[in-house]
Amino acid sequence: MAPTSLAPDQAHARLHELTVIDVRTHGEYASGHIAGAHNIPLDHLDAAVPVLKSAAECGDLVMVCASGARSAQACATLTTHGIPAATLTGGTIAWSRHGRDLHRITDVRGVWPMDRQVRFVAGSLILAGLAVGQRRVAARWLSVGVAGGLVYSAVSGSCAMARVLAKLPLNQPRATDLDATLATLAAMGQ
Numbered sequence: 001m002a003p004t005s006l007a008p009d010q011a012h013a014r015l016h017e018l019t020v021i022d023v024r025t026h027g028e029y030a031s032g033h034i035a036g037a038h039n040i041p042l043d044h045l046d047a048a049v050p051v052l053k054s055a056a057e058c059g060d061l062v063m064v065c066a067s068g069a070r071s072a073q074a075c076a077t078l079t080t081h082g083i084p085a086a087t088l089t090g091g092t093i094a095w096s097r098h099g100r101d102l103h104r105i106t107d108v109r110g111v112w113p114m115d116r117q118v119r120f121v122a123g124s125l126i127l128a129g130l131a132v133g134q135r136r137v138a139a140r141w142l143s144v145g146v147a148g149g150l151v152y153s154a155v156s157g158s159c160a161m162a163r164v165l166a167k168l169p170l171n172q173p174r175a176t177d178l179d180a181t182l183a184t185l186a187a188m189g190q
Contacts, residue, residue, distance in 0.1 A: 004075075004084075004085075004086040004087070005068075005086055005087050005088070005089045006062055006086050006089060007089050007094075008088065008089065008090065008094050008095045008097075008098040009098060011088050011095075012098075012100055014060075015034075015036070017059055017060065018059065018061070018062045019038070019055050019058075019059055019060070019061050019185070019188065020034050020036055020037040020038065020062050020064055021037065021038050021039075021040055021052070021061060021062070021063050021064065021074070021085075022034065022037040022092075023040060023041060023042040023045065023063055023064065023065050023070050023071055023073075023074045024039070024042075024064075024065050024066060024070065024092075024113075025041050025111075025114060025166050025171035025172070026039060026041060026111075026171060026172060026177060027111025027112075027171050028066065028111065028113050028114055028171075030104065030105035030111065031104060031105075031111060031112075031113065032092060032102035032104050034064060034092065034100070034103070035101070035103050037064060038181045038184065039177070039178075039181055040052075040178070041166065041171075041172075041178075042065075042070050042074055042166070043166055043167070044178060045074055045077055045078075047182075048182055048185075049081050049083070051182050051185045051186050052078060052083055052085075052185070053081065053082075053083050054185070054186060054188075055185050055188055056078075056083045056084060056085065058188060060084070060085075060086065061078070061083070061084070061085040061086070062085065062086045062087070062088055063075050063085050063086070063088070064087075064091055064092060064095075065092070066091045066092055066093055066113055066114065066115060067090065067091045067093055067115075068087055068089055068090050068094075069091075069158075071087040071088060071091060072157075073158075075087050111170050111171065114162050114165065114166065114171075117162075117165050117171075118159060118162050118165065121161060121165065122146050122149075125142060125143070125146045126142075126143045126146050126147060129141070129142030129144075130143050149161065
């Protein structure tokens with residue numbers, strides 16, 4: 001079953017009654033998020049299921065990411081736990097394109113959005129494979145492998161490189177941030 005989706009204008013009209021969960025990395029969230037959104041990175045979602053179940057009983061959940069792909073994965077995960085949730089169509093990119101403001105955390109260290117991190121690492125690996133491949137032909141396979149991974153990522157809608165990069169310290173929420181988010185959501189569900 002495909003997740004329910006809300007267009008940016010629909011979500012904006014209902015923002016006062018929605019619980020917005022931003023599933024991007026902490027760095028991406030800090031660089032620009034919907035006002036009132038709670039940050040629970042996708043790779044921490046399973047730990048938040050009990051709290052999200054309570055929050056969903058009090059009102060509708062909408063999952064948000066940059067483009068809508070990760071939020072759709074989050075909705076699928078929640079559906080397996082019996083928690084209804086919608087995804088914001090087009091994510092924060094579409095939200096911003098519709099003239100809606102994104103709030104920024106002022107002490108952020110300039111963390112790039114995940115898609116930019118993936119493009120940088122993939123491009124660097126391809127260039128390295130080609131450069132080293134001038135002397136050692138076998139090194140060109142690095143470029144082939146990364147290019148193949150990018151094609152697979154586009155076709156499948158998932159990205160292994162993004163999952164790996166999300167584990168870097170700069171993309172991780174501080175434990176206190178995640179704990180505070182879960183405590184806030186738990187208080188809302190009571």
